[in-house]
Amino acid sequence: xxxxxxxxxxxxxxxxxxxxxxxxxxxxxxxxxxxxxxxxxxxxxxxxxxxxxxxxxxxxxxxxxxxxxxxxxxxxxxxxxxxxxxxxxxxxxxxxxxxxxxxxxxxxxxxxxxxxxxxxxxxxxxxxxxxxxxxxxxxxxxxxxxxxxxxxxxxxxxxxxxxxxxxxxxxxxxxxxxxxxxxxxxxxxxxxxxxxxxxxxxxxxxxxxxxxxxxxxxxxxxxxxxxxxxxxxxxxxxxxxxxxxxxxxxxxxxxxxxxxxxxxxxxxxxxxxxxxxxxxxxxxxxxxxxxxxxxxxxxxxxxxxxxxxxxxxxxxxxxxxxxxxxxxxxxxxxxxxxxxxxxxxxxxxxxxxxxxxxxxxxxxxxxxxxxxxxxxxxxxxxxxxxxxxxxxxxxxxxxxxxxxxxxxxxxxxxxxxxxxxxxxxxxxx
Amino acid sequence: xxxxxxxxxxxxxxxxxxxxxxxxxxxxxxxxxxxxxxxxxxxxxxxxxxxxxxxxxxxxxxxxxxxxxxxxxxxxxxxxxxxxxxxxxxxxxxxxxxxxxxxxxxxxxxxxxxxxxxxxxxxxxxxxxxxxxxxxxxxxxxxxxxxxxxxxxxxxxxxxxxxxxxxxxxxxxxxxxxxxxxxxxxxxxxxxxxxxxxxxxxxxxxxxxxxxxxxxxxxxxxxxxxxxxxxxxxxxxxxxxxxxxxxxxxxxxxxxxxxxxxxxxxxxxxxxxxxxxxxxxxxxxxxxxxxxxxxxxxxxxxxxxxxxxxxxxxxxxxxxxxxxxxxxxxxxxxxxxxxxxxxxxxxxxxxxxxxxxxxxxxxxxxxxxxxxxxxxxxxxxxxxxxxxxxxxxxxxxxxxxxxxxxxxxxxxxxxxxxxxxxxxxxxxx
Numbered sequence: 001x002x003x004x005x006x007x008x009x010x011x012x013x014x015x016x017x018x019x020x021x022x023x024x025x026x027x028x029x030x031x032x033x034x035x036x037x038x039x040x041x042x043x044x045x046x047x048x049x050x051x052x053x054x055x056x057x058x059x060x061x062x063x064x065x066x067x068x069x070x071x072x073x074x075x076x077x078x079x080x081x082x083x084x085x086x087x088x089x090x091x092x093x094x095x096x097x098x099x100x101x102x103x104x105x106x107x108x109x110x111x112x113x114x115x116x117x118x119x120x121x122x123x124x125x126x127x128x129x130x131x132x133x134x135x136x137x138x139x140x141x142x143x144x145x146x147x148x149x150x151x152x153x154x155x156x157x158x159x160x161x162x163x164x165x166x167x168x169x170x171x172x173x174x175x176x177x178x179x180x181x182x183x184x185x186x187x188x189x190x191x192x193x194x195x196x197x198x199x200x201x202x203x204x205x206x207x208x209x210x211x212x213x214x215x216x217x218x219x220x221x222x223x224x225x226x227x228x229x230x231x232x233x234x235x236x237x238x239x240x241x242x243x244x245x246x247x248x249x250x251x252x253x254x255x256x257x258x259x260x261x262x263x264x265x266x267x268x269x270x271x272x273x274x275x276x277x278x279x280x281x282x283x284x285x286x287x288x289x290x291x292x293x294x295x296x297x298x299x300x301x302x303x304x305x306x307x308x309x310x311x312x313x314x315x316x317x318x319x320x321x322x323x324x325x326x327x328x329x330x331x332x333x334x335x336x337x338x339x340x341x342x343x344x345x346x347x348x349x350x351x352x353x354x355x356x357x358x359x360x361x362x363x364x365x366x367x368x369x370x371x372x373x374x375x376x377x378x379x380x381x382x383x384x385x386x387x388x389x390x391x392x393x394x395x396x397x398x399x400x401x402x403x404x405x406x407x408x409x410x411x412x413x414x415x416x417x418x419x420x421x422x423x424x425x426x427x428x429x
Numbered sequence: 430x431x432x433x434x435x436x437x438x439x440x441x442x443x444x445x446x447x448x449x450x451x452x453x454x455x456x457x458x459x460x461x462x463x464x465x466x467x468x469x470x471x472x473x474x475x476x477x478x479x480x481x482x483x484x485x486x487x488x489x490x491x492x493x494x495x496x497x498x499x500x501x502x503x504x505x506x507x508x509x510x511x512x513x514x515x516x517x518x519x520x521x522x523x524x525x526x527x528x529x530x531x532x533x534x535x536x537x538x539x540x541x542x543x544x545x546x547x548x549x550x551x552x553x554x555x556x557x558x559x560x561x562x563x564x565x566x567x568x569x570x571x572x573x574x575x576x577x578x579x580x581x582x583x584x585x586x587x588x589x590x591x592x593x594x595x596x597x598x599x600x601x602x603x604x605x606x607x608x609x610x611x612x613x614x615x616x617x618x619x620x621x622x623x624x625x626x627x628x629x630x631x632x633x634x635x636x637x638x639x640x641x642x643x644x645x646x647x648x649x650x651x652x653x654x655x656x657x658x659x660x661x662x663x664x665x666x667x668x669x670x671x672x673x674x675x676x677x678x679x680x681x682x683x684x685x686x687x688x689x690x691x692x693x694x695x696x697x698x699x700x701x702x703x704x705x706x707x708x709x710x711x712x713x714x715x716x717x718x719x720x721x722x723x724x725x726x727x728x729x730x731x732x733x734x735x736x737x738x739x740x741x742x743x744x745x746x747x748x749x750x751x752x753x754x755x756x757x758x759x760x761x762x763x764x765x766x767x768x769x770x771x772x773x774x775x776x777x778x779x780x781x782x783x784x785x786x787x788x789x790x791x792x793x794x795x796x797x798x799x800x801x802x803x804x805x806x807x808x809x810x811x812x813x814x815x816x817x818x819x820x821x822x823x824x825x826x827x828x829x830x831x832x833x834x835x836x837x838x839x840x841x842x843x844x845x846x847x848x849x850x851x852x853x854x855x856x857x858x
Contacts, residue, residue: 030579033759033760131576137724139572142575150459150740150743293566293735295731296731299729311723318579
């Protein structure tokens, strides 16, 4: 007789309740593929009687998830609350310490407490799986940990936030404003209705970058937020100009080793129109890995929503049911290194800078003087006057410029009273 | 003390010797990731003294691989001979029966004897792993078996043969002939020097399609070769015309369920220029999966060569070292179905037909009459005369046409003495 695994699902929002339905409908399929039975013995959420898209069994409902660990014999716990601390952390910690396997899509939790939690998992000989935390339905973490396990990975980058990518794609095609497109994204369920900030300011993508780094380079999760910029300042005129210059605008997450130092970053990029990454549109996510001997690998798929997330959670479940205990980060905690952080100020990039200025004599000369002062040389300059408002947009594409100098230069623009708004800066990829 | 796994590598061609070098240089990395040690205790090839790109240890050399099983205690055997029968089959069979795990990149073997061999593996409780048989460095089989394990997959398609894709890409960009580009591919090591036929006639891609089907749909490997067409008849003028019509020419492998019947096929396709698949060039492979709930997933990577193949072989090794015995096809042999085959003759497609004809009055009318007879309606017709030769190329893009009718019609063209060559037929994707 095959063992039955007792399962608890904690958090019954969009993802938790979709997952619960999947678990119920796919019991037989799971048994066929693993030889193991599953039994959902406990569910938990704040509000028992909230309206949900799938029916729940109220007989196994707990309002305090910690009670589940005390009162029931659980083998596997799904955490789908989704915060970086609080009950999310508490229940995962408690479950692991009680030798319960944990599966979570929570990138905020893993990117903040992943090292600590994986140590507990390893000590208690249980799995902590978080495939769904990066790339939605794309099995990117499993691919790094297993499919490309012995490759030397040098760089991982891609489009990691579906909300931002949807907004950028829509702004490009509709020529509508950021705030209008954001409203549309919220209506369609692609952006959080109350506080969409974490998707738009780069925080969500950076959490994913940190998880990708730690798997690709076997390092402890870095705690520095060196370079995190979002898409909030991009205007539709930036798309028009980018288009003329044969570019698209994408929010990229990038991690790589430069002289054995870790360089993680999230910021909008100008990418060439005819590149692969320039053609990943809408809510799609895509990750590109450069490794040896495998070469370049690309994975693309739907990056958000309960369907793809559920697909990843279920793959974690099957991995556990198939019975192999694995290091959460693919390698024992003791073997994971702390990699020193690359000095951002030493990096350099070609830049797109857009300045909104008063259209009067001498302004351009002040700007070019400042650029020269900070050793930023101009590759291309476009001036677009707005005669009605007596203003002009000045767009500068620079040659490779040092980050620290660029920062100082932009700062000097910020205090110049002829420059009417904060400059828009987009790095060329 | 951790167990040491004894390893044998059988076949020391390009792939086998590259793998051997990888195994030797990555012992420590493997131990870090799995906690297990490996020891290469036997190697085998036909010729002990052949010049190889990597040095081999002649003290552990066997010219007959079957001797290894008799004389040594082996845990894992790599088969890298590469034929569908003969010693490839014999050594894999013998190893599995002696409870030795087997890892192979051999798609000819798996697509022909995979069902039989997986049954032996299951009975003896050992692994038979063949990640490297499809998609080179792309972990596509692991993705279906594990990453997307509980999805309902409806269609899998892609560019599965790097040699063909290289030749098509080169013909397109250089406008050179098939035979010249093939010679170049052979010089660069992208095509077999002696007999490149299996890569060019669709055989290799179809073997991969069969393996993909069996994993995606949990069916026994099909033995029908319903529709297998290669790229040998495509000429550079086809690329010119395709380009004008906004198409690219790609050799696609496709498998899908239509009304619960299995429809597997490999043939050249006209694909729209701006599609993802239309922009996968050179030796790249790409696979697209349509599944529920995950949506569309794309995986792309280098499809051939010892580096990517080795990467996949090593991922199989790590999977075994991590200690989980898995069904070779993701599900027990008893649970795998025989899916009935879709009747090719009932399928329909828009077609690109190119006819080389005598440029004289009445020819076009005969052709259009034949098309009408077989209920093939013309969407577009292009006539390109060659006044010197007194011939013309007639290109017809049809509306959706029934396969059986199309076949009959093409046959009638074959015997028409005004049509000078066998027609070129490319399906629209």
